[in-house]
Amino acid sequence: MGSSRKNLEVNARSSSKKVIDKRAWLRESEVVFELPRRHPLEKLAIMKMPSNSILIAFVLCAALSSQAQSKRSVDQITRPRTVASASSANTKTDNRTNQRSTSSQTPQITNKKAANHIQQDEARAVQREESSRRLSPNRLRIRISEAQRLMKARPVPTAMTPSLEFVTIAALLPETSQIHLIRVSKQTFLTKGSELSAVSTMGLPVQLRVVRANGVNTAVTIFDDKNRSLMPLIVEFPIERRGVFREMAYYTSAHPALLSADLMKAGQTYVNSMVDLAAKRLRERGTPINPNLVEVAKHLCVVEHVDHDRFRNENRIALFEEIYTLYALNELDTYRYSVSSAGAGGMVQMIPWTYNLMRQRHPGVGLNPDFVLGMRNHGNALEAMLLYMQDTWNDLSANEDVQSALAAKQATPTEIIAAGYNSNAAKIPGYIRRAGAGWRGLIPRETQNYLQIYQSLDSLMKAKENHARKIQKPDR
Known part of the structure; x- marks a missing residue:
């Protein structure tokens, strides 16, 4: 029994051991069927694969988010994500409409400004061209003398007296510096507004128009077939008396092509x-x-030659400048051929009776005994003028009525002298005695206009003097 019991225990132990061994074998067999071992680097690669994909995904997400943010920021700048009221929306719409209209108007305004600038530049260019074409007063007088010599030296077709039916105009073409002679009918020359076609002595076709008809002082404009302006220098004008030739006049009028500020100043000087x-x-x-x-x-040297009708109807400043221009162009010959309806002649427009009276009162001065020659000589004529003005002032200033008017400021010495020079000075005290301050209404109508012209010229001269004084005054 004991041995059997021992045998049973031994068998149990052996069987349990076998079971354990079997389990161990099974575990070992399970290990045998596991995946084969891999290298550590391969394990690391396998571990990195999911991490790389995660990193890529993270980068893509970040990029998408930044792009979304940038779009959002742009939208916020260009179009705010705010809901406005209807009134504000309408206001914005109006502002946009105004901006569009302003932007559409701006090119027009710019174009207008550009056009104005272009016009101003063209005007300046024309002025520069005209100023470059114009000659200085001295140079112009030289060309006038040259033209006069050319007229006198040219051959005449006959030895008889010159024809009374034609006048000859010498004109300068600035582009070529050549002087052309143009023959015109006197009747056409003395008709204001008349136009005619002609050919100069050098074969140049020209178109002539009469701007102002006044004997030797007739003003014209001349253009050639290329629309170039010629400068009229001098006219050769036959003077007749009762159909009989008296003398050949050479004179330069204030033609529009000759007018300039320098020439006017030269005449005033x-x-x-x-x-x-x-x-x-x-x-x-x-x-x-x-x-x-x-x-x-x-x-008075200017007032005496102002046409009263032109003074009422035309530019007065231009009229005064025209007279000064005549003095600059003709100098000693200015108004040499001027004779009024009353017989007054020359620069100072003195009548023979007054001139002879001055010769009698002032024999020691030595005035020319010949009235015509005395009036054509500016120095002699001005001496006679000053003598008459001084004598007139001495007589009028000694009159009690005139003295009372001057003291009461009912008249000025300038008015008394100017009125006495133009009309009968002996009647002025009577006008003052009868009308007092209204004496100007009793003087002749022509003398009233005369005083008005004088006052206009005097005001203009004073304004120019004040302007020149302001320019010359140094800045402080």
């Missing part, structure tokens, strides 16, 4: 210097002239 010279000569001969009368005489 000529008048002032000649009047001052005449006063100086009289003073040296023992007959001093009141300085105020000398200044009045400088104005």
Whole structure:
């Protein structure tokens, strides 16, 4: 029994051992069927694969999110994600409409400004071209003298007296510096507004138009077939008396192509210097002239030649400048052939009776005994003018009625002298005695216009002097 029991225990132990061994074998067999072992690097690669994909996914998500943010930011700048009221929406719509209209108007405004600038540039270019074509006063007088010599030296078709039916105009073409002679019918030349076609002595076709008809002082415009403007220099004008030839006049009118500010200033300088010279000569001969009368005489040399109808209807400043231009162009010959309906002639428009009276009162001055020659000589004529003005002032200033009017400021010395020079000075005290301050209404109508012209010229001269004084005044 004991041995059997031991045998049973041994068998049980052996069987349990076998079971355990079998389980161990089974475990070993399970290990045998497991995946084969891999290298550590391969394990690392396998571990990195999911991490790389995660990283790529993360990068893509970040990129998408940043793109979404950038789109959102752009949308926020260009189009705010706010809901506005209807009024604000309408306001924005109006603002956009105004912006569109403004933007559409801006090119038009810009185009207008550009067009204005272009026009201004073209105007300046034309002015520069015209100023470059115009000659200086001295140079112009040289060309005028040259044209006069050319007229006198050209051969005449016959030895008989010159024809009374034609006049000859010398005109300068600035582009070629050539002087062309143009023959025109006197009747056409003396008709305002008339136009004619002609051919110059050098074969140049021209178109001539009469701007202002006034004897030798007729103004014209001349253009050639290429629309180039010619500068009229001088006219050869046959003067007749009762159908009989008297003399050949050579004169330069204030043609539009010749007008310039420099020429006007030169004429003003000529008048002032000649009047001052005449006063100086009289003073040296023992007959001093009141300085105020000398200044009045400088104005009267212009006022005497103003056409009253043109003064009422045309530009007065241009009219005064035209007269000064005549003095600059003709100098000593200015108004040489001018004779009024009353018989007054020359620069100072003095009648023979007054001139002879001055010769009798002032024999020591030595005025020319010939009235026509005396009036054509500017120095002699101005001396006679100043003598008459001084004598007139001496007589009127001694009159009680005139003295009362001057003291009461009912008249000025300038008005008294100007009115006395244009009309009968002996009647002025009677006008003042009868009408007092209204004496101007009793003087002749022509003299009333005369005083108005004088006042207009005097105001213009004073304005120019003040302007020149302001320019010359240094800045402080």
